[in-house]
Amino acid sequence: MAQFDTVILNGTIVDGTRTPRFQGSLGIKDGVIAAVSRNELPTSDTDRVVDAKGLIVAPGFIDLHTHYDAQIQWDPYATLSGWHGVTSLVVGNCGFGFAPVRPEERDRAMLSMSRVEAIPFESMKEGMLWDWITFPEWLSTLERIPKGVNVLSYVPIGPLMIWVMGLEAAKSRRPNKSEIEEMCRLLNDALDAGGCGWSTQRLGDGFTSVQRDYDGTPMVTDMMGDEECLAFAEVLRKRGSTGHIQITQSKGDIY
Template sequence: MLDVVIKGGTVVDGTGAEGFAADIGVKDGRIVAIRSTADGGVTEEAAETIDATGQIVCPGFVDPHTHYDAQIFWDPYSTPSNLFGVTSMVAGNCGFSLAPLGDAADGEYLKHMMTKVEGMALEALEQGVPWNWLSFAEYLDRVEESGTAINVAFMVGHSAIRRMVMKEDSVGKEATPEQLAEMRTLLKTSIEAGGFGFSTGRSFTHSDADGQPVPSRWAAWEEVLELCKETSLHEGTTLEWVADGCLNGFDDDEVELMTKMSVTADRPINWNVLTIDSARPDAYRNQLDACEKANEDGAKVVALTMPILVGMNMSLGTFCALFQLPGWMDYFNMGIDARMEKFSDPEVVTWLENQAAMPEAGVFSRLTGWDNYMVGDTYSEANEGLKGRTLGDIARERGQ
């Protein structure tokens, strides 16, 4: 007797084959039968029958680029990814893992860094994350003890390693040979403990809570490649990185480094995110050409992309992509009261709009078009009833 039978759905099995109507039988947590309805479907009895008529039945999706490293402690379901069919994911990307740590000060640095690079709320990081680990192994133990609803793998982040070894010198200085050797040993023990691979970040968009480039951005090529060499010694590992070229198009140096990383590690390297932008319709060709050039030279480079228009959450109260517009950071660094006072000044608003339209805004210029912004949530009585409405509609209604 089966535990579950899923009846009448359209099975899309991930092989590239056309979907077909079939029943699926499950026993002891595993699929034991897939039979097309044309052949009679699954006829065995089951403890539970699910009618999937009119639905797509497919394998769970794997999301290779997430930052659930902190959220997973207060939300083991990894919402909202689980709601979209994700059953496996990779965290610790862009060089940003929450382990290893050398001491509490390292945790404080990473905690505040994450509020900037990933827009995480400091209150959530302080109240929702236990921070009761030092080693990467201990971090994984805490995650397992907390529990997860989906499968998750964690990359070992370069910035965490660098901070633990070099402390304050991780920002502003290159590593000494002794420090590099210590970093390599730390990566070794972290991967042996269960780390999925090595991630690093060199993107201009990633700065710490003090506004300085994150630790990984200060690393010399020699350091990056030495850590890739260590990764090569551990089967089943992978590489991930983010660089300026992921947004603005790769230059020759980035293509060379990306190639050397993959070849040195003898591992694939993925980067995020390939987008096709109507404002820059030919930009994606540079990024695809970079991948092809690297692969021709012996690397295996994989670009991550999304099959949808990318929606983003913006807030004038917390860190978000708007910070990256030229000159906007100065205002977001003000206290919330002073910030909102400035945003109420028409001259300031006009200046900010002009800054956002400057060539220096690069890909972030796509964040303009304020009329089409939709209100996601409201928190004051004055704004009740605005959720789901566009700013353009609201402004026209108010004669603004």
């Protein structure tokens, strides 16, 4: 049996541990890195040998802040990120995204993404599958579609607020106690399904709100108070603090 399926020779290895780069070789067996050496690994019975002279050999980069929520559905390598060494990424940042979204709210969600991230609305209309409504269903779609990168998704709070409160209410007032409790319940369900945490944007209603909704008004999360943030953080705490929080905020702290 071959010691390695693939051997990469003569590359400059940057291993991600802050070890100084060095020239060496790397052996892969059954899809797993089996050896890293400063010397030349044996290749006599290896299926594939790659000469990486003049190239960097490094772990894939992880992009924690992306908005590939739509694009990943028609671009499995998340171009251009995939071309530049990104192998894992996170979608659902800044509190906006596409789940949970009722069918009648899909155009509005795409228009919001188009204004903030300059993704053409017509591209999303043509390329998005929209075979989900809830967040767990969205994760099932992400799992099923072909991908050349690994994808995690935050639970974006904006769609959650609209789902529970309705768009008009979410735009005009803060949630009441029962609405916060329902959002926390749905957040917990979304995390059970595989969400990696939750995200939001709090940029207020002033000039600092550069990421506005498609109609020029603030995003529904822009006036979100500390009470809601702490309630959502408590969901993570009760789960053993497993998960992450991403907040786009112009100033101040959360107390």
